[in-house]
C-alpha cells in the first residue's frame with residue numbers, strides 16, 4: 078500500500094476553454110455546461126420526490142458514471158506516457174476542477190494489466206451531501222450518488238473492468254467528510270445491493286412491464302370469470318373446467334361423462350359460450366327423451382312426404398345448430414340406426430334429411446354426453462365401437478357433487494339468490510347446521526337434486542327466516558340426529574351403518590374379540606400419549622374400568 082501525491086493539474090486546467098461569444102465551454106474536446114448547483118439540486122429533489130429514492134439514486138449514479146467514463150478517456154489522452162498513478166490522478170483532479178468535491182487520496186494500489194485495484198479516498202465539500210442536507214436534512218445512508226457513480230465510471234473505464242466504489246461514510250449522515258472505497262465488483266460481498274444502481278432500467282420499461290402484467294392478470298380474470306351457470310373452485314371442478322376451456326378454442330368433438338345431474342348441459346353451454354361459436358346457436362337434444370322412431374327426423378331433418386305424417390319439410394337439430402354447437406345428451410340411448418347416421422355426419426361433415434337425396438354441408442361442433450358406461454355398451458353390442466371412438470376423442474369427466482363438497486356453499490348461495498327472485502321471497506340465509514347436512518349428504522341426484530332441495534327449502538322457510546335442516550329434507554327420519562354422527566371430516570354419516578361396516582370388515586379379516594379388545598386398548602393408550610384417563614375418555618369408559626381391562630390382559634399373558 079502506498080499513498081499518492083497529485084501531479085500538477087495545469088495540464089487539465091489548460092483544457093478548460095470559455096467561448097462565451099459562441100455560447101460554448103470546452104474541456105478539451107468535450108462540451109461542458111456551467112450551471113447552478115441549485116438547479117442540479119432542484120432536479121435531484123424532483124427526481125427523489127417523483128420517482129422515489131431508489132430510482133433517483135439509480136439515475137444520478139448512472140449520470141455520474143457516464144461523466145467519469147468520459148474523463149477517463151481524457152486522462153489517458155492528456156497524460157499519455159506518464160506513470161499509471163499520475164494518469165489515474167487526473168480523475169480525482171478533474172472531479173475537483175469540475176467543482177464536485179475535494180478528493181484526498183488515502184490509499185491507491187492498482188495494476189491495470191493484472192486488473193487489481195484498491196483505492197480509498199476522502200471527500201470534503203461534497204456538493205451532493207451539501208444539497209441533500211439542505212433539502213432533506215441529515216440522511217440515514219450515504220447520498221453522494223452522482224459522485225460515487227463518477228468514481229466508479231472513471232475507474233472502470235480506466236481499468237477496463239467494473240470497479241465498484243462505495244461510500245463507507247458520508248458527510249450527509251453527520252460525518253465530517255465522506256470516505257469512499259473502490260474494489261473490483263466481485264471483491265465486494267454485498268455488490269448485489271449496489272450494482273442495480275448502475276443498470277439501465279427505465280421507468281418506461283418498468284411501466285410497460287407492469288402494464289403487461291395488468292393485461293395478463295385481466296386476461297386470467299376474464300378466463301376465470303366462469304359463465305354464471307358454472308360455479309366451483311374445487312379441484313375436481315377446476316380440472317374439468319380447464320379441459321373445457323382448452324377445448325373451447327378448438328373444433329374438437331367433446332364427450333362429457335358423469336352421473337345424472339352433474340350439470341353436463343351447463344358445461345356444454347359454457348364450452349359453447351367460451352368458443353368462437355358463441356354467437357351461433359346452442360342446440361340441446363336429450364336422446365333419451367325422444368321416441369326412437371322420431372330421433373332421426375329430429376336430428377337430421379325430414380323432407381315432405383318422406384314418411385306418413387311428414388306433411389312438411391323440416392330442418393333437423395344439426396341444421397338448426399349451423400355455425401354453433403349441438404349438444405347430444407344421453408347419447409348412449411341412440412338407437413343403432415341413428416348411431417350409423419351420426420357417425421356419417423361426424424366423418425363427412427354433411428347430413429341428409431330423411432327422404433332427401435340432397436347432401437347438406439354442416440358446420441356444427443358436437444358435444445355429446447352420457448351417464449352410462451359406453452365401453453360396456455359397446456361390448457354388449459348396444460353402441461357402435463366406431464362411433465364410440467369418434468366421440469371419445471376428448472372425454473371430460475364431470476365430478477359428482479359429493480366429490481365437490483367445497484362447491485356446495487357457493488352453489489347454494491347462487492341458488493338462493495335465483496330462487497329468491499323467482500319466488501319473490503326473502504330469507505335470512507341457511508343455518509350452519511343445515512349447510513353441514515348438505516355437505517354430508519351423498520347427493521345421488523347431484524346438482525339437480527341440490528337445486529330441488531334448496532328450492533323446496535326456500536318455499537318452506539318463513540319470510541326473512543333461516544333455512545333449517547327440516548326445511549331441506551322431505552323425509553326427516555333419514556336425518557334424525559339419533560342415527561347420524563358427524564365424522565372426522567365434518568360430514569354426516571349414519572352411525573349404525575358405520576359400525577355395521579366396521580363389524581363386517583373385522584369379521585372378514587378374522588380378528589378375534591380378544592385381539593380386537595387388546596388392539597383397541599393399546600390404540601387408545603397410544604393415542605392419549607400414555608395418559609390412562611385420556612385413554613379411558615377415548616374409549617368412553619371410566620378409568621377404573623380401563624384399569625380392570627388392562628390388568629385382565631396382563632394377567633392373561
Ligand SMILES: [Zn+2]
Nearest residue numbers: 221247248255
Ligand atoms: Zn457523501
